[in-house]
Amino acid sequence: MTVESLPVERTLVAQDWRSWRRLQFSSRLPSLGARASRSMEDRNKVYKELGLFSLRKKIEDIVVRAETIAPTALELEQARQIKQEEMVRRYNLWDDPDKSSEILLTLGDSNDTVCFLKELKYQAEEVKLVTQLAEMDAINYWLFKQAYNTSVDISNQLSRYEMTKLLTGPYDKEGACIMIQSAPGSKESEIWAEKLMHMYLLWSKKQGFPGRITEKYSAKSGIRFVTVEFEWQFAYGYLSGERGIHKLIKGFNRDSIPCQIGMACVDVIPLFLVSTPEIPVEDKDIEVSTLLSCGENEHLVYRMERAASILHVPTGIRVQCSGERSHFANKIKALKRLKAKLLVLADQQEVSDITKISRDGIFDLWQEETRRYMFHPYKLVHDVKTNTQLPDLVSVLDGGLEPVLQAHVRHRHTRDS
Incomplete structure (x- = not known):
């Protein structure tokens, strides 16, 4: 090997080494391996798919929260509803109109709460199903967005329900x-x-x-x-x-x-x-x-x-x-x-x-x-x-x-x- 050929060979080795490093880097991040030749539409799709990971985690957390709270709460509210219905059957509503009105209002609140929790459970199951469909459909961004919006609504309703359980003051319901x-x-x-x-x-x-x-x-x-x-x-x-x-x-x-x-x-x-x-x-x-x-x-x-x-x-x-x-x-x-x-x-x-x-x-x-x-x-x-x-x-x-x-x-x- 002549002295004059050394710089050329070193240059070729350096180029091969840089190519190898680029190959290794792109293999570690396959989802980020979008080439410059890709269209802007493809790039946007990649970015949307990358953003779905955190979106899916938020949805899963809310669904888990709903599945943890709603069934227990529904069981308690249904038991309270049964007690109120038994009281209505035992009590003569014509004897004391004021007391009757109070009992019927309480029963109405129990019925509303039971219906609310049942609807909440149904919404949580629906969000879970929509999320699964979104993944099956090659990660459908719009389905994920729909599931996320519904899950946020579920979270807000759960928080509101939890707050009402703490509002026990004499006039808090007014x-x-x-x-x-x-x-x-x-x-x-x-x-x-x-x-x-x-x-x-x-x-x-x-x-x-x-x-x-x-x-x-x-x-x-x-x-x-x-x-x-x-x-x-x-x-x-x-x-x-x-x-x-x-x-x-x-x-x-x-x-x-x-x-x-x-x-x-x-x-x-x-x-x-x-x-x-x-x-x-x-x-x-x-x-x-x-x-x-x-x-x-x-x-x-x-x-x-x-x-x-x-x-x-x-x-x-x-x-x-x-x-x-x-x-x-x-x-x-x-x-x-x-x-x-x-x-x-x-x-x-x-x-x-x-x-x-x-x-x-x-x-x-x-x-x-x-x-x-x-x-x-x-x-x-x-x-x-x-x-x-x-x-x-x-x-x-x-x-x-x-x-x-x-x-x-x-x-x-x-x-x-």
């Missing part, structure tokens, strides 16, 4: 009336109060039950006060932890003190879906008046004149209503809200009679911080009561309240158990 008031004299707070209103409305819509604005007092920048009613079961149980101050923080100064703050106070009372419990409220204990007009426009003046404001003298609680067509109708609805508020206070103070409510034991909601929504220097939602932190601020404001609401329910259940 609807909810939520009242939002902006901090006085702050344009930032008025804008923030309106944002909170939309957050709760979007959350309720995602649950499949839209909320209803019954009264709203607008300001130039946003709203001063708004009342929203949620007329569906367990709304109060979910939302009762929202009471208190919700604080918007747009930044911090050099001393790490929050600046550009907007504040709104949220209060929640049960909205009784069937009938309001009968509690004695003496006429001498209440003062009824009309709200003072703000003088912004004729429509508002008229609405304020027909509005009703009720002060409960022994406790100092004031409620109002302006969404009805007459002063009398507003007075009736405001009285219902007062009774609901008194029932909540009696439950919080663990007294059996509203006359035993201690005025000194009533918390000022403006002194109770519930949640912070931070926009800068980082986006974060910090729930003060449960110490839950969520980095996805936009999702929460768009109605993604489930993590913090569920944290409140679990916290309350742990505290009371």
Whole structure:
């Protein structure tokens, strides 16, 4: 071998070695061995197939969860349903109409829960079958997507069912009336109060039950006060932890003190879906008046004149209503809200009679911080009561309240158990 031929031979050996390394690398990753000559359609297909591995794992996890929880839950609910049916057969429904109504409502709830769990089991089996068909059909992406969407719905329904089992408070099954008031004299707070209103409305819509604005007092920048009613079961149980101050923080100064703050106070009372419990409220204990007009426009003046404001003298609680067509109708609805508020206070103070409510034991909601929504220097939602932190601020404001609401329910259940 001549000296002149060495560089050429070395070059050939190097080329062969690189070819061998490429061959080895491509053999280790056969699914990634798409050549440059493949069409864009083939590449997209490969990428979709690669993404199905994590998708399939998520589907399998949800199906396993459904197969673990649903059969046991269904067995328990069916046993409860049988007991309720036996009680109906033994009890003379004509003797006590109130008791009969309670028994029939409980039986109706049991029947609905049993049907719900049966449907959940069927959906889980269907998802499992669709996943198998998708694999048989050379990994059909669209079938997988259909199975995944259904499995997410199953997961959400399971979580909702688990939460209802924890909502055992005396009024947790009722609807909810939520009242939002902006901090006085702050344009930032008025804008923030309106944002909170939309957050709760979007959350309720995602649950499949839209909320209803019954009264709203607008300001130039946003709203001063708004009342929203949620007329569906367990709304109060979910939302009762929202009471208190919700604080918007747009930044911090050099001393790490929050600046550009907007504040709104949220209060929640049960909205009784069937009938309001009968509690004695003496006429001498209440003062009824009309709200003072703000003088912004004729429509508002008229609405304020027909509005009703009720002060409960022994406790100092004031409620109002302006969404009805007459002063009398507003007075009736405001009285219902007062009774609901008194029932909540009696439950919080663990007294059996509203006359035993201690005025000194009533918390000022403006002194109770519930949640912070931070926009800068980082986006974060910090729930003060449960110490839950969520980095996805936009999702929460768009109605993604489930993590913090569920944290409140679990916290309350742990505290009371």
